[in-house]
Amino acid sequence: MSRDVLIRELRQIVGDRYVLTEKEDVIVYEQDASILQVMPEVVVLPADVGQVSAVVRAARRANVPIVPRGSGTGLAGGAVPAEGGIVLCLARMNRILEIDLKNRVAVVEPGVINIDVTKAVTKQGFFYAPDPSSQAACSIGGNVANNSGGPHTLAYGVTTNHVLAVEAVLDDGQAVWLGGRVADSPGYDLCGLFVGSEGTMGIVTKAAVRLMRTREAVQTLLAVFDRMEPATQTVVDITAAGIIPAALEMMDQLTIEAVEKGKPVGYPRDAAAVLLIELEGVREHTERAARLAEEICSRNGARQVRRAQSEAERQLLWKGRKEAFGALGALAPNYYVQDGVVPRSRLPEIMREVAEIGSRYRLRIANVFHAGDGNLHPNILFDMRVPGELDRVIEAGAAIVKACVAAGGSLTGEHGIGLEKKAYIGLLFNDDDLEAMARMRRAFDPDGRFNPAKVFPTPITCAEMRRQPAKIPAGLWI
Amino acid sequence: MINIPELDQCVHCGLCLNQCPTYRVLQLEPESPRGRIHLVRAVTEGRIEANERFAEHIHLCLMCRACESACPSGVRYGRIAEAARAVVGPPGSPLARALEGFVFTRLLPSPLMLRAVARLLRLYQRSGLQSMSRAFLPARLYEMTAMLPPLPDRFFTPQDEPLPARGERRAHVAMLGGCVMSLLFADINEATVRVLRRNGCDVLIPKAQGCCGALNIHNGETTMAKVMARRNIDAFLDCGAEAVIVNAAGCGAAMKEYGHLLRDDPVYAEKAARFARLVKDASEFLAALGPVAPRGRIEMTVTYQDPCHLAHGQRVRAQPRALLTAVPGLRLIEMEGSDRCCGSAGIYNLTHPEMSQELLREKMVSIATTSAEAVVAPNPGCMLQLGYGASRYGPPLPVFHLMELLDRAYGGEAPPSI
Numbered sequence: 070m071s072r073d074v075l076i077r078e079l080r081q082i083v084g085d086r087y088v089l090t091e092k093e094d095v096i097v098y099e100q101d102a103s104i105l106q107v108m109p110e111v112v113v114l115p116a117d118v119g120q121v122s123a124v125v126r127a128a129r130r131a132n133v134p135i136v137p138r139g140s141g142t143g144l145a146g147g148a149v150p151a152e153g154g155i156v157l158c159l160a161r162m163n164r165i166l167e168i169d170l171k172n173r174v175a176v177v178e179p180g181v182i183n184i185d186v187t188k189a190v191t192k193q194g195f196f197y198a199p200d201p202s203s204q205a206a207c208s209i210g211g212n213v214a215n216n217s218g219g220p221h222t223l224a225y226g227v228t229t230n231h232v233l234a235v236e237a238v239l240d241d242g243q244a245v246w247l248g249g250r251v252a253d254s255p256g257y258d259l260c261g262l263f264v265g266s267e268g269t270m271g272i273v274t275k276a277a278v279r280l281m282r283t284r285e286a287v288q289t290l291l292a293v294f295d296r297m298e299p300a301t302q303t304v305v306d307i308t309a310a311g312i313i314p315a316a317l318e319m320m321d322q323l324t325i326e327a328v329e330k331g332k333p334v335g336y337p338r339d340a341a342a343v344l345l346i347e348l349e350g351v352r353e354h355t356e357r358a359a360r361l362a363e364e365i366c367s368r369n370g371a372r373q374v375r376r377a378q379s380e381a382e383r384q385l386l387w388k389g390r391k392e393a394f395g396a397l398g399a400l401a402p403n404y405y406v407q408d409g410v411v412p413r414s415r416l417p418e419i420m421r422e423v424a425e426i427g428s429r430y431r432l433r434i435a436n437v438f439h440a441g442d443g444n445l446h447p448n449i450l451f452d453m454r455v456p457g458e459l460d461r462v463i464e465a466g467a468a469i470v471k472a473c474v475a476a477g478g479s480l481t482g483e484h485g486i487g488l489e490k491k492a493y494i495g496l497l498f499n500d501d502d503l504e505a506m507a508r509m510r511r512a513f514d515p516d517g518r519f520n521p522a523k524v525f526p527t528p529i530t531c532a533e534m535r536r537q538p539a540k541i542p543a544g545l546w547i
Numbered sequence: 548m549i550n551i552p553e554l555d556q557c558v559h560c561g562l563c564l565n566q567c568p569t570y571r572v573l574q575l576e577p578e579s580p581r582g583r584i585h586l587v588r589a590v591t592e593g594r595i596e597a598n599e600r601f602a603e604h605i606h607l608c609l610m611c612r613a614c615e616s617a618c619p620s621g622v623r624y625g626r627i628a629e630a631a632r633a634v635v636g637p638p639g640s641p642l643a644r645a646l647e648g649f650v651f652t653r654l655l656p657s658p659l660m661l662r663a664v665a666r667l668l669r670l671y672q673r674s675g676l677q678s679m680s681r682a683f684l685p686a687r688l689y690e691m692t693a694m695l696p697p698l699p700d701r702f703f704t705p706q707d708e709p710l711p712a713r714g715e716r717r718a719h720v721a722m723l724g725g726c727v728m729s730l731l732f733a734d735i736n737e738a739t740v741r742v743l744r745r746n747g748c749d750v751l752i753p754k755a756q757g758c759c760g761a762l763n764i765h766n767g768e769t770t771m772a773k774v775m776a777r778r779n780i781d782a783f784l785d786c787g788a789e790a791v792i793v794n795a796a797g798c799g800a801a802m803k804e805y806g807h808l809l810r811d812d813p814v815y816a817e818k819a820a821r822f823a824r825l826v827k828d829a830s831e832f833l834a835a836l837g838p839v840a841p842r843g844r845i846e847m848t849v850t851y852q853d854p855c856h857l858a859h860g861q862r863v864r865a866q867p868r869a870l871l872t873a874v875p876g877l878r879l880i881e882m883e884g885s886d887r888c889c890g891s892a893g894i895y896n897l898t899h900p901e902m903s904q905e906l907l908r909e910k911m912v913s914i915a916t917t918s919a920e921a922v923v924a925p926n927p928g929c930m931l932q933l934g935y936g937a938s939r940y941g942p943p944l945p946v947f948h949l950m951e952l953l954d955r956a957y958g959g960e961a962p963p964s965i
């Protein structure tokens with residue numbers, strides 16, 4: 070089938086307005102929130118599952134790849150059409166179809182924005198737990214594909230723990246439901262398999278997600294440390310004491326400096342590290358846990374432990390954390406972020422190692438991360454205009470990834486492999502592992518039509534790939 | 548295309564997408580802030596041309612700057628978009644462009660000509676011609692004239708004699724009359740002057756002032772805009788005022804950017820930066836001064852529409868609300884999305900009626916849900932648009948400027964529409 074025939078067919082399916090082919094339209098779909106760019110040939114925005122099926126069938130007849138895209142906030146190049154073809158953007162499918170509070174389930178379309186699920190049920194005292202820092206922008210479909218987490222992952226888990234079932238369009242164009250409304254449906258956990266498949270197995274067209282009851286009480290603490298070591302030790306001790314905070318986040322001195330330079334929230338500028346600890350639950354329990362956490366902080370030599378006295382103060386403490394990545398622009402024109410994970414108990418040593426890697430490569434590294442999960446986000450600060458600096462940055466990044474894997478961890482905590490990290494996947498899996506995964510994928514997508522050249526370490530054949538020249542690593546996940 | 552340093556600050560994170568009204572309606576990345584920035588960047592890199600299609604994306608932007616409020620990296624989108632518009636020119640057909648060119652470079656810069664046109668309009672409204680014109684004017688044109696409120700008997704005229712403070716003298720300020728405000732909303736300007744005087748301000752309204760040039764700048768016309776900016780700087784800078792008070796959000800936002808507009812002007816760059824620091828929205832100034840407590844009661848529930856160029860352009864959100872709720876008897880009920888554009892956006896409602904009306908319909912639904920008795924929107928563009936929305940889509944509520952209600956609470960004249 071020729072390109073023109075395909076495009077005519079696509080227009081018949083979704084209407085002229087939602088098939089984009091002109092360069093001044095498709096070029097904006099060449100990139101997500103990473104720095105990798107490949108221009109799509111055509112972008113299609115379907116309105117419902119029927120249209121998705123029809124598009125998939127047309128693509129199959131024309132033998133072109135399909136790359137699903139939600140909001141394009143992914144940080145690993147997942148929504149970048151590495152092999153060209155169709156970008157299938159699900160943004161228009163953004164209806165909340167059903168809210169069933171009795172069974173605590175919401176059924177939503179993939180383009181629904183993460184925070185809108187919570188907004189739809191806040192008044193009734195419920196929320197949707199996975200809260201990526203990008204939650205005001207990212208889509209549920211993207212969250213499902215990347216199995217995204219967030220600051221509150223520590224207590225509530227990642228996306229897969231909150232998705233009961235997905236409706237997916239598979240490579241023959243059929244829509245099927247995987248999983249069921251009740252927890253633990255019999256048979257293989259195909260829903261669990263689909264979550265985290267980064268758009269390589271099919272298109273998510275609906276998701277049934279779990280709603281949770283808003284907690285009765287919440288306490289937020291800011292613990293201030295003069296050295297990094299006792300701060301990381303505190304993280305280890307808090308969880309060892311059996312407290313499961315809702316969130317346990319760390320920011321180091323450079324990050325604090327950046328936040329306070331931009332929109333200050335009152336973090337002490339001279340501290341080596343601060344921990345943001347949030348506890349929630351039943352009132353008495355929360356109070357007890359907060360007191361215990363304060364005690365552990367003090368025992369480890371925290372210079373100060375401040376408890377937010379009002380909702381406004383709590384919001385302010387979080388604001389600094391949530392906007393930290395944006396603020397890093399105040400320290401350096403560029404930064405490159407890693408997403409490695411280590412077992413919590415290894416935090417003190419990995420932080421030493423990250424600092425050591427920084428000095429070895431003569432680079433400043435700002436850390437702001439999900440300490441409770443052992444999910445690091447070292448931001449390597451640099452200036453692209455300094456000759457040779459970028460090379461050192463990429464080497465330092467690789468050294469950090471390797472150190473995490475060597476410490477018994479993983480190369481990405483929450484952002485997926487996509488295009489960006491596929492070269493590193495061999496650090497974690499051997500050829501047999503990869504072949505087993507590839508077979509699983511082929512069971513869903515025998516022709517490799519969906520999101521080709523992602524995740525697996527195959528070379529990219531497309532010659533058109535470029536890196537955003539003005540700003541190299543813009544990965545700013547946190 | 549010229550070099551735009553602001554482009555480098557965008558890290559492509561997408562956090563601005565859902566705050567963008569045009570993206571919310573269309574869900575298309577080229578109609579989003581990140582998409583538009585990407586397009587402008589592609590033009591500066593020579594990867595695409597600044598052609599018709601590019602211009603369409605740039606023109607569909609409302610210039611509401613909601614994306615700036617959302618952006619954690621502090622990207623000054625407004626500057627990027629203005630630079631892009633300077634390249635593609637104003638929107639519309641060749642005829643519309645010619646008309647816009649005339650308005651920007653001839654009509655707006657000339658207070659005398661503006662007044663003459665306003666008088667003609669007043670005649671048109673009062674002679675009964677307007678009601679007859681429905682029969683022979685094209686529907687679009689008729690709708691346009693129908694959006695205008697009745698023009699007042701008297702226009703607001705600057706005068707070089709300062710009007711003295713009432714009570715203890717606390718500040719000496721100058722005020723911008725504004726082209727639209729002076730003609731369509733002369734009574735609101737008068738109310739603003741009374742409110743300022745009640746708060747202990749000597750108020751000077753320098754005669755040499757003129758239109759602020761905001762419409763020009765938003766539509767990429769910078770040559771005449773600079774002339775207009777320099778004229779205002781000359782009129783205000785050395786008049787001894789501690790602040791230049793503005794009661795139209797769009798004008799205030801533009802005047803606060805004079806420093807940027809004239810940054811390369813060897814004579815005016817420094818003056819412009821100094822002038823920009825003096826510019827204050829009336830509510831911003833009063834809140835900082837510490838307003839005299841109003842004593843008159845107004846038993847009414849209102850909802851507040853954040854003008855884009857006040858909330859996003861000047862980061863003024865809390866002050867107008869504080870002033871409103873300080874009025875005895877006045878209750879404020881927040882609407883959903885109060886800082887989302889109502890679709891007025893300068894001349895946008897004329898150039899892009901479809902998107903503009905879509906946003907207005909949504910806005911009227913949010914307003915209706917509050918069951919407020921009136922809407923407050925301290926900006927002439929929003930007042931016109933919301934007034935039109937109230938009559939076209941309902942609920943049929945009066946629309947007030949913040950200064951009108953304050954004036955009434957201070958015992959000034961009651962706004963005629965209650």
Ligand SMILES: Cc1cc2nc3c(=O)[nH]c(=O)nc-3n(C[C@H](O)[C@H](O)[C@H](O)COP(=O)(O)OP(=O)(O)OC[C@H]3O[C@@H](n4cnc5c(N)ncnc54)[C@H](O)[C@@H]3O)c2cc1C
Nearest residue numbers: 139140141142143147202208210211214217218268273483
């Ligand atoms: C500022 C910022 C903060 C962030 N913080 C976090 C964080 O705290 N935690 C975290 O985990 N991530 C975070 N991220 C990363 C990103 O937001 C998440 O990966 C998010 O889930 C991506 O959603 P999206 O809708 O933008 O997906 P996209 O970027 O559009 O796509 C991501 C992947 O999902 C696939 N996909 C999208 N929709 C579908 C669908 N309907 N069916 C099948 N596949 C689909 C795409 O092909 C791609 O592989 C952050 C990103 C930014 C920019």
Ligand code: SF4
Nearest residue numbers: 567608609611612614
């Ligand atoms: S100015 Fe308003 S319409 Fe334009 S890109 Fe920003 S948010 Fe969207």
Ligand code: SF4
Nearest residue numbers: 557558560561563618
């Ligand atoms: S303008 Fe700001 S919020 Fe929008 S994509 Fe760029 S950096 Fe992110």
